[in-house]
Amino acid sequence: MELNSIQVLVFLGLTGLIAAATWWFCRDSIGRGEGENAESDYFLAGGSLKWYFVAGSITLTNLSTDQLVGMNGAQMALLAWWELAAVVGLFMLALIFIPVYYKYNCTTTTELLERRYENPHIRALISVLFLLGNVGIFLPAILYGGSLFMINLFDLDISLYIIAALFAVVGAAYAIFGGLRAVAVSDTFSGVLLLGLAILVTVIALNAIGWDLSGVPKERLTLIGAPDSDIPFATLFTGMLFIQMFYWSTNQTITQRAMASPTVREAQKGIFAAAAIRLLIVPPIIVLPGIVAFKLYGDVGDTAYGQLVGDILPAFLSGAFAAAIAAAVLTTFNSILNASAALWVMDIHETYVNKKPNVRRLSFWVSVVMVLMSFALIPVFNNPEASIINTVQQLYGLLSMPILSAFIVGLLFRNVSANAMIASVIAGVLFYGWATNPFGGTPGIDLHYIHVMAICLIGGVAFALLLSTLLGRRPIWDAHRVFSRSPEAMTPIDG
Template sequence: MQRLDSLDWIVIAAYFLVLLAVAWWVIMQKQKNTEDYFLAGRNLGWFVVGASIFASNIGSEHVVGLAGNGAGDKMPLLIYELHAWLVLMLGWVFLPFYARSGVFTMPEFLEKRFDARSRWVLSIVSLVAYILTKVSVTIYAGGVVVSALLGIPFWIGAVATVVLTGIYTVLGGMRAVVYTETIQAIVLVLGAGVLTFLGLDAVGGWGQLKTTVGADYFNMWRANSDPDYPWLPLFITSTVVGIWYWCTDQVIVQRVLTAKNIKEGRRGSIFGALLKLMPIFLFLIPGVVALALKMQGKLEWDSPDEAFPVLMSNLLPSGLRGLVAAGLLAALMSSLASVFNSCSTLFTLDIYKKLKPNKPEEELVKTGRIATFFVVGLGLLWIPIITMLSDGLYEYLQNVQAYISPPIAAVFLLGIFYKRINANGAIATLIGGFLIGFAKLTLEIVKESFARDSFIYAIADINWLVFGAYFFALCIGIAVVVSLFYPAPSQTQLAGLTFGTVTSEQKANNKSSYNWKDIFASMVVLVIVVYIMVSFSALSL
C-alpha cells in the first residue's frame, strides 16, 4: 500500500478543520433542554435529515465490509443495500404514528402503545446491542482503516478517532451530529465516486470487469438449495432485519424525529432512500474491481476486507487519496457519533428519567453528556475483544442482527397494523424472542463442542438466514397467541397509535403533508430497486 503524502495530509487537515469549525459553532449554541440536545430542537430540513440517515448507516465497517463482499464472492448480501424501499416505509408508514405520539425514543413509543415493561426491555437490550455490535464493530473497522491509511498502529488510530468523535458528540449533542454528518456524507460520496470511476477505467471498463470475474459472479439470487445464501430465506430475513433497522431502530428513526414536521421528515426519508442506493456503486463495485485487478495481476491483497483501502491507496493520485481517506474517516466518525448520541438518548430518557422523573431539563442534558462519555469508555474497553473478529465483517454484522431483529420487528409491525395485540403479547414476544435469539447465537459459537449427529448440533448448524425467517414467524405467533389470552387494549390507549384508530382529522393532516412530487420521487426509488434486482440476476447475465 502506498502511504499518504503531503498533499493528502493537507486535504485531510482541511476536512477536519471544516468539521471542527461546524461542531464548534453548534457547541456554542445554547442547549438547555432535552428536545434541543437529543432531537436538535425538532427543527431540521429534509436535506440534513436525509444526509444524516445516509451517514448514520454508512460506517467504516460498511465501507470495508461491503467492498469485502464484492471481492469475496458474497454478492447475495447486496440485497441489504436494496433496502431503500424500507427507508421509504419509514417515512410513509411509520413516521406519522411516531410523530403523532410525540416520542423521543422507540422504547417510549412501545410504552405508549403497550406498557412500561416493553419500554424497559427494549431500552436495556438496545443499549447492550449497540455497545457489543455497532460501537465495537465500527471501532474495529475504523482502527483497521486508520492504521492502513495513516501508517499508525491500530490502537492509536482507533482510540484517537473514538475520543475525537466522543468529544463533539458529548458537547454538541444531536445538532452537532447531524450537521457534521451532512458534511461527511458529501465527502464520502465524492471520494468513493471518484474511486469507482477510476477503478472501472483501470480494469478496462464494465465489460472487461464482467469478463474478468465472470458474468455469473454478479448473480445475487442463488437456488434455495444453496447452503450459504438460499434466495427465499435471504429475502425474508433481510427484509425483517431491514424493517427493524430502518423503521424501528433508535439510531435511524431519531434522524426523522429531528425534522420540523412530518413533511420534512418524510422528504428526508425519501432523500435518504435515494442515497441508500449509492453504496452499491460506491463500495460494492470497487470491491469487485479490486478482485478483477488482483486476477489481472495488477493488485495484491490478502483478505477481502482489505480490498477497499488497498485499491484506494494504489489507484488514486495524490490529493484524491487524501479526499477518500477523509471520507473513510468521516464514515467512521459519523457512525460512532450516531450510536453515541442514540445510546445517550436511550439511557437518559428511557432509564434515568423513569427512575428520577422530577429532574430538571438541564440535569437531563448533563446526564446525556455523561452517558455518552461512558459509552465511549465501554467502546474503548471492548477493543481487545473485537480485535479477535475474523474477516467478513459485513456478514458478521448481518448474522448477529438476524438474531436480534425478529422480536422487535414483530412487535412494532403488529403494534401498528393489528390493534388486537396487547401488552402481554408484546412483552412475551420481546423477552421470549431475545432468549431464543441469544440461545441460537450461543449454540452457533460453541457448536463444535457437540457431536455432529446430535440434535443440538443440528439446531446450532441451521443456516442463519433460514433460522431468521422461521424465527420471525415464531415471534409473530407468540405475539398473536399470547394476546388472544388477554383482553384487547382500550380504544383510548390505541388512539392514533395503530391503523384503525386514526381519526379523520389525523388522516387529513397526513394527506396534506405530501404531494405528487413526493409520490413521484418514491416511485423512482422503487423502480431503481427493481431494476438493480433484475440486473444482478441470471435473467440479465
C-alpha cells in the same frame, strides 16, 4: 505507500474544515440540554432539521466503514442487496412509521411502545436491547473497520487500538457537546465529501482494469445467491424484508433524524432523498471496488478497500479520502452515541432514577461509559472469519426480530398484555441464539440466519398474542386507529 506531508495536510485540512463548518451552523445550540425543552433540543435538535440535513444524516449514519470496508471486503456483487432492499425499508419509514411517531409526539421510538402497551417496562426492556446492540455490536465494529481502513490505506505501522481510541474520543465529542443538531450537520457535510470521493474511487478502480471484469468468478458477479451464499436468493422474500423494516423504521439511531424535522412532510422529503441516494449511488460504491480488488489482489477480505484506495489514488486524493472515511466513522459513531443517550435518559433514567435529570451532564456520562465498553469489545471483530457486515448482521439478529415483534404487535393490536410481550421478546432472543449459535458452534436449525429471523419474528408475534389471551387480555385489532390521522385516534382505549 508511504505517508507523506501532502496526505497529512489534506487529511487534517478537510477534517478541520468539516468541524469548523459544523460549529458555525450549530453555534447557537451549543450548551443546550437543560431546562424545559432540554430533551427536544438535545435529542431532536428542537424539531428544526430541514429535509436535506435529514437525508444527509440518515445516509451517513448508515454508510460507514462496516459498509465500505465490510461489503467491499466480501468482494462480491451479492451484498448490494443489503442496500437495494434498504430502499423498501426507507419507504416503510416515510409512509408508515414516521406519521405514527409524529402523531404520538415521540422523542424515542420506544416511547411509542409505552403508549400502546400502557406500560413503561416494555419500553425499558426494548431500550436495553437497543443499547446492548449499540455497545456490543455496532460501535466496536465501526471503530474496528475505520481503524483497519486507515492502517491499510497508509500502510501504517501502528496499533489498530491507538487509531480506534482517537476515533472514539473525537466522535464522542461531537455527540456530547453538540447534540443531534451537530451530529446531523456534520453528517451532511461529511456525506457530500464521502459520496463524491467514493464514486471517484469506483470509477478510477474500474479504469485501472480497463472496465474488464473477465477472470472474476461468475459467483462473485451474480445477484442470485446460492443456498450456501451470504445472501441466498430466497431470503430476499423472508427475513430480509423484516431486517429492513426493523433497521430503518424502529431503530432509534436512524429514525431520530427524521423525528427531528418540524413536520411530517419535511421528514418524508428527507427520507425519500435518502432512499434515492441509497438506490442510485450506494450499491456500486460498496461492491465494485471490492470486485476490482479481487481481480488485482485475489481474496484479501476486509483489507481490500484500504489496499485498493491506497494503490490507485494520488497522495492528495488519498488524504482527502482518509478525511472522508474518518468523517464517516465519526458521524456514525456519534450518531449511535446520541441515540443511545436518548434511550438511556428518557426510557430508563427518567423512569427509574430521576424524572428531571440534567440531560447534558447525564448524556456525557452515558457516552463515556459506552465509549469505554465498545473500545473493550473491538477484539470481537478483529480478524473475523466472515466479513464485518455479515458478522454484524448475524449477531444483531439476536435483538432485531424480538424488538420488531414488539412494535408490530403494539401497532396492530390493543389490549395486549405487556407482560406477555416481554416474555415473547425474551423467548425470541433465546430462540434465535439457539437456532443460529452466532458466537460459534453448531446451530440448532440448519437454515440460513436470515430465514431464522423470519421464523423468530412470526413466532414472536404469535406467541405474544396467544400468551396475552391466556393471561386474560384478548388482543383487539387496532391498526385502523393507529394509522388514522384523526386526533381522537391518539387516545388509548381500554380493553
